[in-house]
Amino acid sequence: MTLITDIRLRRILDSRGNPTVEADVVTESGGFGRAAAPSGASTGEYEAVERPPSEAIAAAREHAVPRLVGEVYAGNQRDVDAALHAADGTDDFSEIGANSAVAISMAGAKAGADVLGAPLFQHLGGTFRGANFPIPLGNVVGGGEHAADATDIQEFLAAPVGAPSVEDAVFANAAVHAAVSDLLSERGVPCGKGDEGAWAPSIDDGEAFEIVDEAVSLVEDEVGFEIKFGLDVAGAELYDADSGTYEYSDGSRDTDEQIEYIADLVEEYDLVYVEDPLDEDDYDAFADLTDKVGDRTLICGDDLFVTNTDRLVEGIDRDAANSILIKPNQIGTLTDAFDAIELATESGYDSVVSHRSGETEDATIAHLAVATDAPYIKTGAVGGERTAKLNELIRIADDAT
Ligand SMILES: O=C(O)[C@@H](CO)OP(=O)(O)O
Numbered sequence: 449m450t451l452i453t454d455i456r457l458r459r460i461l462d463s464r465g466n467p468t469v470e471a472d473v474v475t476e477s478g479g480f481g482r483a484a485a486p487s488g489a490s491t492g493e494y495e496a497v498e499r500p501p502s503e504a505i506a507a508a509r510e511h512a513v514p515r516l517v518g519e520v521y522a523g524n525q526r527d528v529d530a531a532l533h534a535a536d537g538t539d540d541f542s543e544i545g546a547n548s549a550v551a552i553s554m555a556g557a558k559a560g561a562d563v564l565g566a567p568l569f570q571h572l573g574g575t576f577r578g579a580n581f582p583i584p585l586g587n588v589v590g591g592g593e594h595a596a597d598a599t600d601i602q603e604f605l606a607a608p609v610g611a612p613s614v615e616d617a618v619f620a621n622a623a624v625h626a627a628v629s630d631l632l633s634e635r636g637v638p639c640g641k642g643d644e645g646a647w648a649p650s651i652d653d654g655e656a657f658e659i660v661d662e663a664v665s666l667v668e669d670e671v672g673f674e675i676k677f678g679l680d681v682a683g684a685e686l687y688d689a690d691s692g693t694y695e696y697s698d699g700s701r702d703t704d705e706q707i708e709y710i711a712d713l714v715e716e717y718d719l720v721y722v723e724d725p726l727d728e729d730d731y732d733a734f735a736d737l738t739d740k741v742g743d744r745t746l747i748c749g750d751d752l753f754v755t756n757t758d759r760l761v762e763g764i765d766r767d768a769a770n771s772i773l774i775k776p777n778q779i780g781t782l783t784d785a786f787d788a789i790e791l792a793t794e795s796g797y798d799s800v801v802s803h804r805s806g807e808t809e810d811a812t813i814a815h816l817a818v819a820t821d822a823p824y825i826k827t828g829a830v831g832g833e834r835t836a837k838l839n840e841l842i843r844i845a846d847d848a849t
C-alpha cells in the first residue's frame with residue numbers, strides 16, 4: 449500500500465524569501481505527504497551540504513527519484529532514507545543536496561502516515577508516544593547571524609520549565625516576547641525582528657540579559673509557573689581562529705575567559721540552557737565548561753554535533769556536553785536524526801529538536817519531537833513559520849492532527 453508511485457519536487461519560498469525545496473510523495477494506495485527543507489544562516493562547518501535548490505532538485509530527479517518510485521515503501525522510513533543515501537553516494541549529501549534529501553525523507557514519512565491513517569508522530573514513534581511534550585525554547589531577543597546591529601549572542605530563549613501543559617508553555621513564550629517589547633519601548637529602544645521573529649534591538653548583551661530576565665519574571669508572576677531562560681551563543685560565529693579569541697562588540701575573550709564568562713552567566717541568571725557556548729572544533733573547551741556547570745544547566749551542541757552520530761560519539765567519549773540539538777536538515781534524513789536522538793538518550797544526553805532560521809510552514813519537527821519523547825524543542829515564539837510548529841504541538845496534545 450505504501451509503495452511510492454510518484455515524487456514531485458519544486459522550489460518554494462522560505463521565511464527569508466529565499467527558494468527552498470518542497471517534495472510531494474504519493475503512494476500506490478493514494479497516500480500523500482508533502483514537506484519542505486529549512487535552511488540555516490549560522491550553519492555548522494560539518495553539516496550535510498545544502499545545494500542551490502534548482503541544482504538539488506535536478507540532481508534528486510536524476511539520482512534519487514528512480515531509486516524510490518516503484519522501488520521503496522514509504523511506510524518503511526529506513527528504506528526510504530537508505531535509498532536517498534545510495535542515490536547520493538557521498539557522506540554529506542553533496543550530490544543530491546541535503547535540502548532535497550530531507551524534503552523527500554520527511555514527505556515520505558508523511559505519506560506513510562497518511563496511508564496508515566495515523567498522526568505522523570505515531571507513525572514515527574509508535575502508539576505509546578503522545579503523552580509527553582517537549583518544553584518549547586522560544587527565541588525572544590537575538591542578533592548574531594540572524595540580525596544586523598543587534599546582540600552578539602545569537603539567541604536569548606525563554607524556557608517555561610514549569611508549564612503544566614504544552615499549550616501553557618507556548619503561550620508563556622509569546623507573553624515573554626510581548627513583555628520584552630514593552631520593556632524595550634519603556635527604555636526608548638526602537639527595534640525590528642530578526643530572522644526567527646525575536647526582537648533584534650541595537651543594545652549590548654548586558655542590557656539584553658537585564659531585559660529578558662525582567663520579562664521572564666513578569667510573565668512568571670502572571671502565569672504562576674516557573675519560567676527560566678537560556679542562550680544560543682553560536683560560539684563558532686564569534687570565534688576568530690587566527691587570534692584564538694571570541695570577538696564581542698566590547699572586546700575579545702580567549703577560550704579560558706569565554707568559559708569563565710559563560711559559567712558566570714549561568715550562575716548569575718540561573719540559565720537552564722546554553723547552546724554552542726564555544727567553537728565547533730573545541731571539544732576540550734566544551735568539556736571544561738560542562739565539568740564546571742553541566743550539573744546545573746544544559747550544555748547543548750549544535751554546530752559541535754551537527755546531528756551527526758560520529759561527532760556525538762566523540763562528544764560523549766570526551767564528556768563535551770549533556771545535550772544535542774537535532775536538525776534533520778543538518779544530517780539529511782529522518783533516520784539519521786532518529787539515530788542521533790536514540791544515541792543521545794542512551795548516553796544520558798537530552799535532545800532539543802530544532803527549527804532553522806530559514807523556515808517554511810512545515811511542521812514535521814513538532815511530530816519528530818513528540819515521536820522521540822524529546823524533552824525540548826526550539827522553534828521560536830511568534831511568526832507564521834514558527835507558530836506552524838507550536839500550534840501543531842497544541843493540536844497533537846488535543847488529538848487533533
Ligand atoms: O543556530 C541555530 O541554532 C539555528 C536555529 O536557531 O540557526 P540557523 O538555522 O541559522 O543555524
Ligand SMILES: [Mg+2]
Nearest residue numbers: 680723724750
Ligand atoms: Mg545554534
